[in-house]
Each structure stands twice: as C-alpha cells, then as structure tokens.
Amino acid sequence: MKKVTIKDVAKVAGVSYATVSRALSGSPEIGEETRQRIIKLSKEMGYTPNSVARSLVVQSTNIFGLVLGRINNPFMSEIAFYVEKHARVRGYNLMLCNSGSDLDHEEETYRLLVGRQVDGIIIIPSGVHSYERIKPYLDTTPTIFVSENLRDLRQSYVTVDNYKGTMMGMEYLHSLGHKKILYFGRRMGSITHQLRAQGYEEACNKFGITPAFVDSHYTHSSIKKGYLIAMELFQSQGHLGYTAIMASTDTMALGIIKAADEFGMSIPEDFSLIGFDNINFSGLPKINLTTIEQPKNAMAAVAVDMLINKITDPAVGYSHRIMEPSLIVRSSCAPV
Amino acid sequence: MKKVTIKDVAKVAGVSYATVSRALSGSPEIGEETRQRIIKLSKEMGYTPNSVARSLVVQSTNIFGLVLGRINNPFMSEIAFYVEKHARVRGYNLMLCNSGSDLDHEEETYRLLVGRQVDGIIIIPSGVHSYERIKPYLDTTPTIFVSENLRDLRQSYVTVDNYKGTMMGMEYLHSLGHKKILYFGRRMGSITHQLRAQGYEEACNKFGITPAFVDSHYTHSSIKKGYLIAMELFQSQGHLGYTAIMASTDTMALGIIKAADEFGMSIPEDFSLIGFDNINFSGLPKINLTTIEQPKNAMAAVAVDMLINKITDPAVGYSHRIMEPSLIVRSSCAPV
DNA sequence: CTGAAAGCGCTAACAG
DNA sequence: CTGTTAGCGCTTTCAG
Numbered sequence: 001m002k003k004v005t006i007k008d009v010a011k012v013a014g015v016s017y018a019t020v021s022r023a024l025s026g027s028p029e030i031g032e033e034t035r036q037r038i039i040k041l042s043k044e045m046g047y048t049p050n051s052v053a054r055s056l057v058v059q060s061t062n063i064f065g066l067v068l069g070r071i072n073n074p075f076m077s078e079i080a081f082y083v084e085k086h087a088r089v090r091g092y093n094l095m096l097c098n099s100g101s102d103l104d105h106e107e108e109t110y111r112l113l114v115g116r117q118v119d120g121i122i123i124i125p126s127g128v129h130s131y132e133r134i135k136p137y138l139d140t141t142p143t144i145f146v147s148e149n150l151r152d153l154r155q156s157y158v159t160v161d162n163y164k165g166t167m168m169g170m171e172y173l174h175s176l177g178h179k180k181i182l183y184f185g186r187r188m189g190s191i192t193h194q195l196r197a198q199g200y201e202e203a204c205n206k207f208g209i210t211p212a213f214v215d216s217h218y219t220h221s222s223i224k225k226g227y228l229i230a231m232e233l234f235q236s237q238g239h240l241g242y243t244a245i246m247a248s249t250d251t252m253a254l255g256i257i258k259a260a261d262e263f264g265m266s267i268p269e270d271f272s273l274i275g276f277d278n279i280n281f282s283g284l285p286k287i288n289l290t291t292i293e294q295p296k297n298a299m300a301a302v303a304v305d306m307l308i309n310k311i312t313d314p315a316v317g318y319s320h321r322i323m324e325p326s327l328i329v330r331s332s333c334a335p336v
Numbered sequence: 337m338k339k340v341t342i343k344d345v346a347k348v349a350g351v352s353y354a355t356v357s358r359a360l361s362g363s364p365e366i367g368e369e370t371r372q373r374i375i376k377l378s379k380e381m382g383y384t385p386n387s388v389a390r391s392l393v394v395q396s397t398n399i400f401g402l403v404l405g406r407i408n409n410p411f412m413s414e415i416a417f418y419v420e421k422h423a424r425v426r427g428y429n430l431m432l433c434n435s436g437s438d439l440d441h442e443e444e445t446y447r448l449l450v451g452r453q454v455d456g457i458i459i460i461p462s463g464v465h466s467y468e469r470i471k472p473y474l475d476t477t478p479t480i481f482v483s484e485n486l487r488d489l490r491q492s493y494v495t496v497d498n499y500k501g502t503m504m505g506m507e508y509l510h511s512l513g514h515k516k517i518l519y520f521g522r523r524m525g526s527i528t529h530q531l532r533a534q535g536y537e538e539a540c541n542k543f544g545i546t547p548a549f550v551d552s553h554y555t556h557s558s559i560k561k562g563y564l565i566a567m568e569l570f571q572s573q574g575h576l577g578y579t580a581i582m583a584s585t586d587t588m589a590l591g592i593i594k595a596a597d598e599f600g601m602s603i604p605e606d607f608s609l610i611g612f613d614n615i616n617f618s619g620l621p622k623i624n625l626t627t628i629e630q631p632k633n634a635m636a637a638v639a640v641d642m643l644i645n646k647i648t649d650p651a652v653g654y655s656h657r658i659m660e661p662s663l664i665v666r667s668s669c670a671p672v
Numbered sequence: 673c674t675g676a677a678a679g680c681g682c683t684a685a686c687a688g
Numbered sequence: 689c690t691g692t693t694a695g696c697g698c699t700t701t702c703a704g
Contacts, residue, residue, distance in 0.1 A: 005681060016691045048451045053681035055388050056696045072417040081408040084434050096432040098420050115384045254620060261621030285597030286622035341697060352675045389697035392680045
C-alpha cells in the first residue's frame with residue numbers, strides 16, 4: 001500500500017519537489033512546458049496528493065463535520081443528503097456522526113470532530129442542552145445549528161418557523177370544523193418542539209379550543225416511539241376523545257397510523273391527523289399524510305452558506321434564519 | 337480560532353513536548369506523577385490533540401470512507417447507520433459521500449477519499465462497472481464492496497443471497513397459487529439485480545410459469561422511478577395481466593403501490609406484491625409490504641470486520657460473504 | 673524516565 | 689521561472 005509522493009515524481013522528473021507542488025497546484029509561476037510534463041508524469045506514476053499533509057500546512061481540511069441523531073431517520077437523512085450536495089460543490093467533504101440523540105455521545109462526537117480539524121460543523125442538536133455541552137468548543141470551530149431553534153442565543157442557526165407551522169396546521173383543522181384537537185408528542189428538551197406546541201396552544205386560544213397534550217419522554221422521534229405512545233393513549237381511553245390529532249413529527253404520525261390501524265380506527269374517518277416535516281414517505285398512497293413541510297433543501301443550502309461565510313470571515317457575526325413552513329394538504333384530514 | 341498545541345502545554349509544564357506526547361498517549365515510559373500533572377494541565381488549557389498531524393506521522397487516519405448512491409435512500413441510510421455504529425466502536429469515523437449512482441461521480445469521489453488517506457473504503461457500488469473504474473486505486477486503499485455481488489472477482493464483498501431471495505418470494509407466491517407473476521424493475525447494470533431476476537426466472541422454470549419482465553433503465557431505485565414505470569405499465573395494458581408482481585426493491589414496490597392507488601387497483605385484491613430489502617417503511621400499516629429482508633445490521637458489521645482485517649493484515653486475501661435473506665410475510669400477498 | 677532530533681508529505685516564503 | 693528551506697503538530701527512535 002505504498003503511495004507515491006511528490007518527492008518521487010520530483011526525482012524522476014529531475015526537478016525540486018517544490019516545482020512539482022507548483023505544477024500541480026496550478027501556480028502561475030511556472031513554465032507551461034514543465035507543468036505539462038510534470039502533470040503527465042504524475043498521472044503516469046499514479047500520484048495522488050496527500051491531503052492530510054496538505055491540511056497540516058494550510059491549516060484547513062476542507063471537511064465539514066455533520067452531527068445528527070441518526071442517519072436512518074428520514075428527516076435527518078434528507079438534510080444530510082442536501083448538506084452533502086451543497087458542501088461538495090463548494091469543495092467540502094462530510095464527516096458523518098450519529099449522536100444517537102444522546103448528550104454525552106454528542107459531546108464526545110463533537111470533540112472528536114474538532115480534534116480532526118474539520119473546518120466547520122453542522123449539527124442537528126439533540127435538544128436545548130446540546131448547546132451548553134458544546135459551548136466550550138464553540139470558539140474553536142465554526143458551527144451552525146440546524147433545525148433546533150436556539151432563540152436569541154448568540155449562535156448561528158437555521159430552522160423553520162415551527163410556531164407558525166403548527167399554527168397553520170391548526171387553522172386548517174379549524175377550517176374543517178375541528179374543535180377537539182390533541183397535540184401528540186410534545187417534547188420538553190427541545191425549543192423547536194416547544195415552539196410547535198406553543199403554536200398549537202396559541203391557535204387553541206384563538207379558536208376557543210381547550211389545549212390537550214400527550215407528551216413524549218423520548219429524546220427523539222421515530223415510528224416506534226409514536227406507535228408506543230399512541231397505543232398507550234388508545235388503550236387508556238378506550239376511545240379517543242378528539243376529532244383530530246396534531247403530531248409533533250411525521251415519524252410520530254406514522255406511529256399513530258400504525259396504532260390506529262391495530263385498533264381498527266381509520267383516518268380520517270375516525271380522526272384527522274396532521275404531521276410535521278413532510279418526509280418522503282408521508283406522500284405514499286394509503287399514508288397520504290397531511291403535514292407541515294420544512295424546506296429541507298433550502299435549509300441545508302443556507303446552513304452550508306452560513307458555515308462557509310463564517311469560515312472565510314470569522315468576524316461575520318452570527319445569524320438566525322427562520323424559514324417559512326408550508327402546509328401540504330393530502331388526505332389524512334376531513335371535515336368533522 | 338487559535339488552538340493550543342502540544343508545545344504550548346509543554347512550555348507551561350516545563351517539560352519537552354515529547355514528554356507531553358507520551359503522557360497523553362498512555363506510553364508506559366513516563367512517571368505517574370508527571371503524567372497526571374500533564375493530563376490535568378492539558379485539560380485546563382483546553383488542549384485537543386490534532387489528529388491530522390498525528391495521522392501524518394502514524395500513517396493512518398482512523399477514517400473509513402463510505403460511498404453510496406444517495407444517503408436519503410432508506411436502504412442505504414440504514415446500512416450507513418449500522419456501518420457508522422460498528423466503525424465507531426472500533427475507533428473509526430466515517431467520511432460520507434453520495435455517488436448519485438453515477439460512475440464518473442463515483443470514481444471522482446473514490447479518488448478523493450484515497451487522497452484523504454482514509455484507512456479503508458466501504459462502497460455500495462452503483463453497479464458492475466464501478467469495479468472497473470475503481471480498480472486502479474484498489475491496491476492503494478483496502479476496500480469492501482457491499483450489496484453488489486461481484487461474483488468471483490478477487491475482491492472482498494458482502495451481499496445477500498439475491499438469487500435465493502427472489503426464489504423464496506416465488507415459492508411463497510406459488511404456494512398461494514399464483515401462476516402469472518411479473519418481475520418488475522430488472523436492472524442490467526447490476527449483478528445483484530441480475531441475480532434477483534435469475535432467482536425469479538429459475539423459479540418460473542421450476543413452477544412452469546412463463547417469466548415476464550419489466551425492465552428499469554434507471555441506475556437506481558426510488559419510489560418515483562417505480563411509480564413512473566408502473567404508470568407506464570398500467571396505462572399501456574389497460575389491465576394488468578398478472579396476479580402478482582415481484583418488485584426488485586422495496587422502494588420500487590412503494591412506487592407500484594402509489595401507481596396502483598391512482599389506477600384504483602388494490603393490493604392484494606387486484607394483485608399480490610412482494611418487495612426486496614425490507615426497509616423500515618415497508619412495515620407501515622396500509623403499506624404492509626411482504627418482502628425479502630436483507631440483514632442490514634449484520635451486513636454492515638461484516639463489512640466493517642472485513643475491512644479492519646484487511647487493514648491490520650493486508651495479506652489476508654479477500655473473502656466473499658453471502659448472507660441469508662428471509663421472507664417477511666405481511667399482507668400484500670393473497671391467494672389467487 | 674526524559675530530552676533532542678528526525679521526519680510524515682506538503683506549502684510558502686525567500687532567494688536566485 | 690525554479691531551487692532551498694523552514695515549518696504545520698505530532699510520534700518515535702536514539703541518547704542520556
């Protein structure tokens with residue numbers, strides 16, 4: 001597994017290895033003929049630049065760290081896909097780390113990434129407390145938070161208007177005549193999730209609806225968690241005292257659908273359901289989940305942009321970008 | 337963004353920086369008191385080891401490259417999740433690259449990774465031709481192929497027994513009395529897919545069924561592609577002349593479900609459907625896709641194992657590991 | 673047990 | 689236009 005280095009090609013080219021470096025890096029201070037000769041030669045010799053050596057001297061790796069809960073969560077994997085896409089065209093590669101939505105794990109992972117000298121980090125934090133844990137390293141590596149709303153924290157983040165999102169959902173439900181609406185899967189450890197709950201609550205006030213919550217004590221969403229919580233809910237009541245459910249995420253909603261199915265309840269006949277995120281699978285037939293869309297591609301683009309700005313100009317300050325959600329009407333909601 | 341180096345802590349500790357290195361790396365040849373003092377100090381000073389510098393001297397990065405089609409494809413994101421998990425406990429981080437199932441892109445990506453000096457690469461190749469493209473770099477970086485069956489190629493790979501998989505599906509369909517079964521989404525550029533088609537064909541011979549194929553000219557599977565092809569199929573015929581469809585992947589099957597839905601056909605009433613992969617969403621209620629499971633976690637574990645073996649002992653040779661598929665019976669199939 | 677020094681592969685002044 | 693040289697931050701002989 002011996003690799004050919006710049007010195008090797010310098011030797012056979014009969015030039016100093018600085019010359020080879022110049023030829024390959026496209027430096028202007030070199031003769032065209034020598035350049036061509038060296039480029040050709042290095043190709044023949046199978047030379048591949050060693051970017052770790054390069055990184056050491058230029059003090060930049062052109063790598064972004066991406067830390068998120070779990071890459072197999074559809075929301076996260078879509079964000080990851082777009083982040084990779086945008087990062088790549090800007091010349092950056094991605095180091096992927098799953099935090100498992102666990103604070104210790106997340107912190108360790110983060111530290112690892114700064115040790116690896118990544119030029120910047122994009123993180124979908126597991127919750128509010130992520131910030132406190134990561135704080136010590138924050139001035140060592142430019143970081144952009146995605147999805148979690150950090151309120152007025154002096155850190156750059158991009159998120160969707162979660163409050164408005166659930167508000168939109170509620171308006172839609174209200175327009176359909178619903179008066180008994182349950183918020184499903186409220187999570188305390190995340191401001192994003194609190195905002196979703198608040199949007200719901202505010203809408204309740206506005207429409208004279210009594211707010212009702214089913215909380216999730218898990219640190220992340222998944223079909224399974226949603227299913228578990230929904231089963232408990234359905235079992236405890238015997239019947240559902242609501243005409244509609246607003247779920248905190250699409251995956252949770254998928255879990256609800258599964259539980260409802262087992263209980264022989266149909267959607268939207270027995271109750272209307274609305275999700276949040278608009279993951280790919282929500283658009284499946286039979287599922288057809290009405291939901292609030294987060295502009296994932298745009299969010300990823302913004303995050304990459306912000307990060308690169310921060311890297312090129314560390315004095316750029318911070319910015320908060322709250323993107324516009326939109327209602328995707330499918331067929332999981334019906335008039336009462 | 338100034339980072340504290342080993343020299344900085346050496347200076348304030350009043351020792352040579354070699355000593356600091358020893359203290360931190362857990363070398364035995366150092367006094368316990370000095371070690372503790374230095375560890376404490378380096379913590380206080382907020383020292384983080386620079387792993388790119390370390391990599392340069394130890395000639396190893398502890399990074400694996402992971403190249404796959406698209407991380408937002410559920411099959412791939414699950415593999416990625418497990419690969420990350422297993423790699424991490426072994427001390428490796430992951431560099432994630434989407435190839436977009438495009439050969440040029442894939443090759444470029446691959447070269448990039450070897451330039452980054454990753455210790456090894458795990459690749460879900462976009463097809464048979466991936467090998468030829470990657471070949472030149474193969475003896476430079478240990479590589480494991482995942483999912484694609486490379487037959488008797490002298491390269492390590494782990495895949496599922498695709499032939500047996502579709503065979504199992506066919507046996508099941510046959511036991512249900514089906515005699516007119518269509519294979520949907522055959523792809524020529526991939527041996528894995530050819531094997532699936534062969535398993536189907538062989539089963540047809542065995543059961544006296546006339547094989548029929550609908551080919552996919554796309555380089556990858558997705559709900560959308562499946563939907564497009566299915567729409568074309570349904571439209572052209574007016575009616576489906578088969579009692580069952582065997583889809584090449586679950587995402588393709590999902591596309592079929594969508595198209596069927598639009599055409600007012602129900603599954604399994606109008607035709608039975610069986611997928612391949614067993615992605616998460618196939619288990620959703622309403623979807624309930626009967627499918628062939630690939631043991632994704634185990635495959636990832638094996639891939640990581642193989643790779644580490646190859647890294648620690650380059651003379652280890654190569655190995656082919658063909659995992660056992662299993663039939664997951666849900667409710668998309670019914671007796672004729 | 674600890675320090676000095678070489679060097680990993682490359683870039684970037686600085687000379688010429 | 690090209691060569692020489694000094695590091696980037698760290699590990700690892702080799703002395704002491």
